[in-house]
Structures are given as structure tokens and as C-alpha cells.
Amino acid sequence: MKRIEAKHLLGLENISTQDIETIIDVGFTFREVLERPVKKVPALNGKNIVNLFFENSTRTKISFELAEKRLSADVTNFSASSSSVKKGESLRDTIQNIHVMKMDCVVMRHPIPGSCLQLSNYVDVPIVNAGDGTHEHPTQALLDMMSIKEKFGKIKGLNIGIVGDILHSRVALSNIFGLIKLGANVKLCAPPHLLQRHIEDYGVSITYDVDELIDWADAVNVLRIQRERMGVGLIPSIREYRKFFGITSERLSRHKKEIVIMHPGPINRGVEIDSQVADGDQAIILDQVLNGVAVRMSVLYLLLGSNDFD
Ligand code: CP
Numbered sequence: 001m002k003r004i005e006a007k008h009l010l011g012l013e014n015i016s017t018q019d020i021e022t023i024i025d026v027g028f029t030f031r032e033v034l035e036r037p038v039k040k041v042p043a044l045n046g047k048n049i050v051n052l053f054f055e056n057s058t059r060t061k062i063s064f065e066l067a068e069k070r071l072s073a074d075v076t077n078f079s080a081s082s083s084s085v086k087k088g089e090s091l092r093d094t095i096q097n098i099h100v101m102k103m104d105c106v107v108m109r110h111p112i113p114g115s116c117l118q119l120s121n122y123v124d125v126p127i128v129n130a131g132d133g134t135h136e137h138p139t140q141a142l143l144d145m146m147s148i149k150e151k152f153g154k155i156k157g158l159n160i161g162i163v164g165d166i167l168h169s170r171v172a173l174s175n176i177f178g179l180i181k182l183g184a185n186v187k188l189c190a191p192p193h194l195l196q197r198h199i200e201d202y203g204v205s206i207t208y209d210v211d212e213l214i215d216w217a218d219a220v221n222v223l224r225i226q227r228e229r230m231g232v233g234l235i236p237s238i239r240e241y242r243k244f245f246g247i248t249s250e251r252l253s254r255h256k257k258e259i260v261i262m263h264p265g266p267i268n269r270g271v272e273i274d275s276q277v278a279d280g281d282q283a284i285i286l287d288q289v290l291n292g293v294a295v296r297m298s299v300l301y302l303l304l305g306s307n308d309f310d
Contacts, residue, residue, distance in 0.1 A: 002026055004302045008127040010116050011136035012177040020178055026302060027146045027295040034294055043305045044073035050098055052108040054080040059265050059289060060130050064107050067296035092122055099123045105304050126303040134168050139299060140264050141174035143292040147284050148219055151260055156183030161213040163189040163245060164223025164272050167196055171264045172223060176202050189213040193234060210245050219260035222247050224268045238271050249276040258282055
């Protein structure tokens with residue numbers, strides 16, 4: 001049985017390259033399970049997993065729940081909007097109350113960066129970060145890297161572009177940490193005010209010209225404009241953003257070579273990406289979603305599993 005060193009999945013910055021490779025490899029094994037007529041294995045039979053979502057989610061929430069059920073775990077869902085958080089209860093009290101109910105693992109999405117690390121100080125079970133504010137979204141990056149590996153057969157040496165609102169994006173940060181560890185070349189493209197200062201220190205390069213990015217890249221991960229995290233006025237207009245940074249079908253058709261298009265969702269069609277591109281042959285967006293279930297099964301199995309599966 002394969003193992004990882006990590007006790008939690010808080011992010012990809014502080015996890016070993018070997019652990020990332022193992023999670024992706026085991027993800028491919030679970031991808032094969034998802035193609036079977038019976039898409040379920042007894043790997044986490046008897047384990048209780050609680051999904052704590054303090055922030056909205058479609059893909060990640062459904063994907064974790066499905067992954068847990070496919071592994072035969074017992075699943076409890078918590079949504080902050082219908083909980084005692086609304087009455088002023090602290091994160092610590094919420095977690096400690098849930099913990100004494102004998103949960104074996106906590107999956108958490110929270111708007112505050114570092115909240116998953118904080119949670120790991122309160123409870124002694126594996127914590128999986130499902131997105132902590134603008135910090136990290138490790139399982140999204142793992143599913144992105146698994147999808148790149150599925151498409152190209154490798155990650156090392158590939159040119160991977162990331163375009164969009166990098167500043168507010170936990171997806172960008174986790175992808176940067178993971179891709180650099182696995183030997184990819186990473187280039188970022190965004191308006192200057194939507195990029196962190198000194199982000200080159202992480203080993204990435206920068207361009208402000210999306211056509212240059214497309215010429216350089218084997219694959220481009222397109223990020224949305226996070227209007228909920230930014231104040232008003234950071235983008236002069238959606239039309240101007242689309243003109244300079246949008247992945248439009250007209251722009252792609254001007255480039256000779258075909259690149260792979262990725263998007264973590266949710267998509268703002270007609271803003272950062274055209275519908276024809278998102279739904280076209282170059283896009284692997286729905287493969288990313290399927291790989292998300294497989295890679296989350298892998299993470300939970302490697303953190304919690306004691307039973308072998310076949
Ligand atoms: N990609 C992603 O995190 O989507 P959700 O916000 O819908 O979970």
C-alpha cells in the first residue's frame with residue numbers, strides 16, 4: 001500500500017514532491033475505479049468525514065462528498081449559513097463540538113487564509129484544505145496537475161501558463177507550488193495590479209501579453225475575475241479585460257499551434273473565456289472535474305486509509 005508523509009493536506013507549499021507524485025499516481029488508480037460499473041471501494045469503511053463549508057462551493061463540495069461516498073466513508077455535511085456560526089459561535093468552538101462527536105477527518109473551506117492550519121491546532125485528525133481564502137486550494141491544483149499528466153503523459157518540462165486574477169486566486173498559488181515542484185515551467189499573465197509583488201521569487205516568469213503566453217504555452221489555465229474578493233474598480237471594464245486578457249476563439253485562431261485550455265470553474269463565460277473555447281476540443285475542463293473526484297479519493301485514502309482496495 002502506498003503512503004504519504006503528510007498528516008494533513010493544508011497546501012502544496014509545504015508538502016514534499018514525493019507526496020504530490022504519490023497522490024497523483026494513486027489518483028489514476030481511483031480514476032480507473034470511477035470507470036467501473038460499480039464505482040465504489042470499501043477503503044474507508046467505518047470512517048467518519050465531516051465537510052465544513054464556510055464559503056460557497058459547487059464543484060469542490062460535491063466532488064469531496066462523492067469521493068467520500070465512493071470510498072465507503074460516512075459523510076456529514078456542515079454549511080455555515082444554516083449553523084450556529086450565524087449566532088456568533090467561533091471556529092474553535094464549532095470544530096471542538098464536531099470533534100468530540102468522533103470525526104476521523106475534516107474537509108474545510110473557509111474565507112480566511114490560514115484557517116485550515118489554525119484548525120490543525122484544535123483537532124488531532126487529518127485536515128484537508130478545500131480552499132482557504134486567497135491562500136491555497138491544494139486539491140484543485142492536484143486535479144489540474146493530474147489532468148495535465150493525463151493529457152501529455154508528463155508534467156516535467158512542460159510550459160504551463162496561468163492567466164487571470166492571480167492576486168486573489170488560491171488556485172494560482174497552489175498550482176504554482178505544485179507545478180514548480182514537479183518540474184514544469186510556469187508563466188503568469190495578468191494586469192499588473194492583479195499580480196502579487198515579488199511573485200517571481202516562487203520561480204515563475206511573468207508576461208502582460210496574453211498572445212505571448214499562448215505562443216509559449218503547452219497548456220493555459222484560465223482563472224476568473226474574483227469580483228467577490230476585490231473592491232470595486234480594479235478592472236476598468238469587463239469589455240476591456242476581455243479585449244486584453246480574454247481567451248477568445250478569435251484570439252486562439254490567430255495562433256498556429258493548438259494549446260490545451262483549462263479552467264477550475266466557476267466560469268464567467270464571455271469574460272475571461274469564450275463559450276466556444278470552454279466547450280471546444282482544446283478544453284479539458286470537464287476532465288478536470290472528473291479527475292477532481294479521483295484525486296480527492298486519493299488524498300482521503302492516503303491520509304486515512306488502512307484497508308486495501310481492489
Ligand atoms: N473550482 C472550485 O473551487 O469551484 P467551487 O468554488 O465551485 O468549489
